[in-house]
Amino acid sequence: MSLPEAVFLILSAVAVASAVLAVGSHQLVHAALWLVVTLGAVAGCFVLMTAELLAWVQVLVYVGAVVVLVVFALMLTRSPTGSQSAEVTRNRPLAAVLGLLATVGLAATVIAGFRHERITGRLPGTAASIGDALFREWVLAFEVLSVVLLAALVAAIVISRSGSENR
Amino acid sequence: MIRRWPYVALTAVVAVAVAIWAIPELDQRAFFGYVPTNATPTMLPSLSLDTRVLPDSAKVMLLAAGVTLLVQVYSTAYMGKDRRYRSYALLIVLFLVAMIAVVATDNLFVLLIGWEVMGVCSYLLIGHWWEQPQSRAGAMKALVVTRFGDLGLLVAIVVIGQTYGTYSITGAWVGAADQGQQHGTAIGLLVLLAVVGKSAQVPLQTWLPDAMPGPTPITALIHAATMVAAGVYVFARLLPLYGNDTTVMTALAVVSGVTMLLAALFALVQHDLKRALAWSTVSQLAYMFAAIAAGAADVGISHLVSHGAYKALLFLGCGVVMHAVGTSALSAMGGLRTTLPATFWTMTIGFAALAGIIPTVGFFTKDRVLESIHVATHGETPLPGGVAWALLVVAYVTVFVTAAYAMRLWMLTFLGLPSKQHVEPPSMTWPLVALGVACLALSIGEPLDLDTAALSTLVALAGIAFAWWRQDADLPGPVQRPLAAELGLDHPITRLIPAGTIGVARVADAADREGIDVYPRGGAVLAGLVSSAVRALQTGRVQVYASVIAVGAFVVVLVGVIAR
Amino acid sequence: MIVAALLVLLAATVALMAAPDRFRGRSAAGLGAAASALTFVLLALAWDGKASTSGEVDVAWIDVLNARFHLGLDGVSWPLALLTAFLTVLCCWWLARSGAGPAPSARFVALLLVVEGSSIGVFASLDLLLFFVFFELALIPMWFVIAYWGDPKDQAGRRRAATRFLLFTVTGSAVLLVGIVVVAIEAGSLQIADVQGTHSVLAASLIAIGLAVKVPIVPLHTWLPDAHGKAPTVGSVLLAGVFLKLGTYGLIRLDVQMLPSATAEIAPYLAAAGVVGIIWAGLVCLVQDDLKRLVAYSSIGHMGFVVLALATMTEAGVTGAVFGSVAHGLVTGLLFFLAGGLKDVHGTASLTALGRGLYERTRWFAVALLVAGLATMGLPGLAGFWGEYLSLRGAYEEGALDRSLAWTLLGVATIGIVLATAYVARFVRMLLQGEPTPIDTDRDLRARGVVVALVVPILVLGLWPTLLTDLLGSGVMGTSLLGVGR
Amino acid sequence: MSIPIDWATAGPAVIVATSALVALMVDAFWPRRSWFASSLPLLAGLVGGFVELGRTGSVDDVSAALTFVILAGTVLVLVGATVMSDEDSMPPGELHLLLGSAASGALVMVAARDLVTLIVAIELLALPSIALIGLRQGDRRGIASSWTFFLTSVVSTAVTLMGVALLYGSTGTLTYAGLSRELVDPAVPDAVVAVAVVLTLVGLLFKLGAVPFHAWVPDTYRGASVVIAGFLASVSKAGALGALLVLLAIGLSPVDDVWVPVIAVVATASMTLGNLAALRERDGVGMLAWSSVAQAGFLVAPATAVLTAEGLSAPLQYLAVYALANLVGFTALAVVLRTRGSTSYDTLTGLARSEPWLGVPLAFVALTLAGFPPAVIGLVTKYVVLRPVVDDGLTWLAVVMAVNVMLGLAYYLRLVVVLVSRPADEPDGITSRPAAPTGLATAAVAVGTAALVVLSVLPGLLIDHLP
């Protein structure tokens, strides 16, 4: 087992553990922070799989922006930061079964398909190479994405305003 | 009174027309020697107005027209005060027309139409007094039973049409003559079924006595001269299509033998004059069939004509008696000899003819029947010799019984002490006289076979003597009771079969209401349940929806993987 | 001519639909009768007497599907189309004259005209898709006829019966549509003449099952007695006289003529089902108390004869099927006019509730009922007989069936004739005869002309069957009817 | 039959998206808030889309036909949306931006020839839709519906993305052309491909509202503005169906053994369960919602035969009629809701008598969706979708469809009956609502109905001119 592999396994363990805590913690703010850990660990995995640019984006967008948003949202909605008795819905047993099924099913699928393959990491995803691919091959998608972001922005504004004017 | 005469006139016109038409045909070629030449085959049904009147047809037509005219005259008195006289009289005319159609036509469908129209007319006439329960029941029974028999004729026409490619009777004859009698057994037995029903032979005999609640002139018309006789006539008419078939002839012989004796015995024990005469009719019809079975259809037709005359006379006379006494029960009669003299004398002739006493026409024609059966025992006809012998014996026994019951009825009706005074309307006695004369006149020129005549007269006299000896006493109990109950033969037809059918029908109805609907109802229930289930998921809880999506994704993945 | 006839009906329907509310009653019925009569005349003139298709119209409709607006009448469809127009005239006449039952309204008459037009369209269609469109067109109008103008005493019941009718027949026609699709794919065309001779047992079965609901063939019949029990008088007449014919006509045209070889394979099942229906319906009739339901079941029995006839696939049989359909339209139409008329007058059609002795109480009703009863039991000399006769004849010829089966069916079918006699005699005995028990709602038949107008053709066809059978001629099984003129 | 990988097909999408931006700008800088001022640019953009379509694509092209349907549907929605215009809080600029971008999302979905673009396009359709659903003012149900749609949508997107990822892992490409090339390679792992393909379809089936991805439909349609529900039922579905057809016909054509049974099962479940659930419905919008679940089944059933020419065109023809009928229906109900305050059957009773210009079109729409004459076009399209299914040998599915026609009629007829019945008494609240600008929407209803009537007489106008 090489060093990258060992690091990857450690990061994986961290990611899974923190993910479980993120969805399971009764402390909402803790949960948000465990999410940061998970996302960070995944960013580490990206680095190990030569996707350097994505790792940075992951850290910037997720850890930097999304989680902050989440925490703000928690605060703005005055969500109880302490432990909450009815933290999960009645749907929980079904959710657990489905989560487990999803994991097992996907794992079985990938094991069936890719158990002999190895990643060699010959072609790193640097900013230059990704940008090249992006603007050579995926221009339409990229342009559409820009409209999506604008629309989402407006949508978010409209939605939040509609709630306020509802009173 | 006046408004009744138009119907008589109408009948008379028809009768005269028939006479003008039929009388010249009386002397034509013999009934069965005739070979027609022009037959045009058709596949699809075609009615044609073609007629083929042969001497025997002419006789039957004249009989029918004559009796109908007399009945119509008679009815002006008998039914004169009836509220529904008009429909009654018109139905009689329709009846006559139908009978003529049956007799004269050359087209099987016209024959069938006439045949069935007669059935319906008889149904309506039997049920003329539909306020009475027994009229309704008798009418319905007559209709259903005869229509059951009619199926035979219907299917026989199907078979004839298919076999010979024509619906012309003459055409079929030609076919049968050219190609031999094909499907003779099937056609013969089917026609036999039809005539057994129409002519009230065993085992479909029971409708006829139950038809007696109808007006008596109708009884005379239907049960003497027309409808029941039509059975004999049609069987004879179609004989060329199956006359050589041993099975058919044997079956016919068996039916006629059993019927003639049984019906005569039933007549012997009746306590009701009209019902006794009805059984007598059944018995006499069997004679005619016996003659046909013996291969002498013309003899059968002769007996038909003679029977038509004297039985019409007897029934009409019976009507006068009932008109006078108010009932047809023999116990209420007696001593009418003096109070109804004209009726007495004419009915005496009638009874004599029934019993076969010389010089009435009944004597001659019955003898010819006996003689023809005797001839058949020589084994030269399709009828097996043994069967012919048995039939001959039964026929002679029946002669005895017939004479006995004729004597008994005569005695019970007319002899004894006179009761109160009665009237005989002239329009009722006139037809009686006419028929009485006919009973004697028709015997003019009839041939006579001395051996048979001697034997039959002997047997008949023995029967008369027997009746005289018993007087009005019943037969010994063990014989009397089952015979009076008509051996329970009626039971299956009036009780078992209807009850069984109704029972099955109730089951079918219940199944139809509740059972067959299982699939739509079950489907509706299932649809309701599924609908509720689907809608029950719409709780408004988003995570349930998301779970449904997740579960659904699993399911469709499974479908995809399994399909792969 | 055919298009003109349909346009006349369309115009009259639109006029009636758009009519102001005060334009009602007799004038609406009169307009309907006039339009139908004009249609009748136009259809009658459309016939040029050839042994091929008359009055053909063939214009493009949907090119991609090869669906064309293709109409034409031949010896099979012409009499049925005429029957449809004729019965509708009588229905309107009845509405104007009978004076009992639901008051005729303009919309009601309009719906009747839609039913008429769509049925004529079905009979005249020579394109499968067009056939189907017309086949479906009248269903919803019929629903309204039953649900809105049906039995006035039982609103929930008539609604239920109407919905039942609709769902049953729609299921059937949906299956029929699948069958048509199969045929169209196999043969690559929607023109009946082009498709003819395709061998597809699947298609033949689907079409037969689909149409069996409409005919109806036991055990798919349970909608019919309910629908008739609750329908208004003229609704029943059209339902029995016209609607059921769509089913039998469809079986003749789409199965027997269009897919002969495939139909021959399913013919034994059809024939057996038909005969089961004859007996089943006859038995159920014996214990029915409601006169309208009784007549409805008797229809099922008659349709059983028709199905047996066409399933033999012989010339006689198919001729008999057409004859039986026409005769049934007249005879059962008459019966429903009378049974419905009684129900309109008395508010019930229960034999026991109507009481006895109608001979005395309402003579016209009684005599007309008697005549209709005689016709329905297949009395020779009346129209009903010939269908039954030809049906038996077809069965005797065997045709598509094997001998033992065919002859067994023949024998069993004849029992049905006895059963018919028995149930007719029963209702005559229960209703017409007996000690009269007058009730205060007694009122004699008003629209006597309608009855006479039906009895006359029943008699004429009964005594002159060649009037109809000659039309069918020898082309009934061949391709000549459909092939010529293309 | 060919589906060119053609950038030009994206042209209308670009034009519509741009015009949507202009609409927002106009609204922002116009002196007075004006509904018309901001709707005109979008309308112009849609018309421009038509022009662009006519310039580049021939009408035989599947994508072009879908584009046409989407554009036309959006125009109708735009006109119908005027019933909402008098609500002061309704921001017209935002509304038109969201509508335009959602429409362009649907257009891109159809034009997409790779899964990356498809995913982005799905989101472009979904995110504005979420906001549109939440736009309904003065009613908390709007925001709840929005949340429902949002959550189910992101879950299904995640599932689809997982499928896309697996597909990428199996083949190394995400363009349709590449997929169809790689999937025939025996080296691709079978099991992974099967799972991947099915998971990929989930997102599209979700947008179509097909069972078992339907749960959002009834709540969302009822919670959203009625016109927006119409948008979801027609334009959104058109995009999803188009994307599904193109994806199956080009990208996934080698693995039809996987998706044919899946589509068949989903179609069966959708038709049957949707119809059964609709049987109990007593509300106009709710009925149309459930019916759209059932119709999704009819839409995708012929897609089992999408590899044949007929299988590709039949859903389009069905879709065109279905979308038009649904838009007419929803628009009419929107007008009813504005004037009467409810779309329950009690409210609708007698509408065809009291307001025939709304009631009669609704009845005609119901018959069209049921596939019944006099709405012949509905029947013809039912025939059209049955054809490829039977041709493909899936007779059992055809019979299921046939039986479902009967189930459908059961509740469509109920609506018809409600519409033509005599009302028990005068419905309350007609006058209590403020007069709303319903003229344009009613006119749209009339035009749409007229189109349906014309098509019923001459179905060839539609059937012959779609691919």
Next chain:
Amino acid sequence: MPLLYPLLLSSALFGIGLYGVLARRNAVMVLVGVELMLNAVNLQLVAYDAWFAETLHTGQVLTLFVIALAAAEIGLGLAIVMAMFRATGSIDVDEADRA
């Protein structure tokens, strides 16, 4: 490095995320679950991309898009949550839906 490592990690994260989405009562926490699911997808895409080592970098490009879309989704989602909170005073999923 075996390709299976990231793939299995992805499977685990996907399942955990799904559980979070389906089970959490707090709407914000539901969104956390969504993020986990999308991250699981990203891991797979990146892993395949690295494995294929293709010049087009399809996997990484899509990952980039997914991150952007996730951000947009989360923004919109939080907006809905805020609106919901303002409308109902709660972000309890069960209560909000009954509104």
